[in-house]
Amino acid sequence: PGDFQNIDGVQAATRVGEFSMRVTPNSGREVRGRFLAIDRAEFPTVAWFRPDFANEPLGAMMNRLAFAPEGILVPHTYLVENNLNIGDTIPVTISIENLMSVWSEFIIVGTFNYFPTVYEESMAIVGNLDYISTLTGLTAPHDIWLKTTPGTDGQTLTRSIMGQYGFSATRI
Numbered sequence: 001p002g003d004f005q006n007i008d009g010v011q012a013a014t015r016v017g018e019f020s021m022r023v024t025p026n027s028g029r030e031v032r033g034r035f036l037a038i039d040r041a042e043f044p045t046v047a048w049f050r051p052d053f054a055n056e057p058l059g060a061m062m063n064r065l066a067f068a069p070e071g072i073l074v075p076h077t078y079l080v081e082n083n084l085n086i087g088d089t090i091p092v093t094i095s096i097e098n099l100m101s102v103w104s105e106f107i108i109v110g111t112f113n114y115f116p117t118v119y120e121e122s123m124a125i126v127g128n129l130d131y132i133s134t135l136t137g138l139t140a141p142h143d144i145w146l147k148t149t150p151g152t153d154g155q156t157l158t159r160s161i162m163g164q165y166g167f168s169a170t171r172i
Helices: 001-008 058-067 076-081 128-138 154-165
Strands: 010-023 030-037 071-075 088-095 102-114 121-130 143-148
Touching: 001 010, 010 121, 030 128, 058 071, 058 102, 058 121, 058 143, 071 076, 088 128, 088 154, 102 128, 121 128, 128 154
Parallel strands: 030 121, 071 102
Antiparallel strands: 010 030, 010 088, 010 143, 071 121, 088 102
16 A cells, blocks of 8 residues: 555555455344455554544554454444443354355454444444455455545546556545
């Protein structure tokens, strides 16, 4: 992601993977949703985060992910509904680009009320992108999220990315 910071208008960049997943906690009630796999060291430099999104700052949540590669953040409501606690483990099966599935016991290290690109109508878990790569033995597929300087022209940025890297950019 560091190379992207050499493009005019880009302040910071981070890797983010998004995968389908299934969770089956002790209650036995399977839940499907998405697994947002982030680069916990660089994510805070790009993501927009408000204090009401969680009971602790984003940096503290990223530190929790640093202490346990298999650590995950779950919605606070999911923790309560399934009678789970911080430190509990839950089995998660993650589908990687419809090519393979990996299974692991993940440790709940924190919770959130809201998280960037996570909406209340769907279940989402946040975890470490590098751990997903360890599970698969491959570099996990991912997107690059950019934080841009206010006033950066999206079309100019898209052309710069295409010119330097040969692939298109999508603005979200």
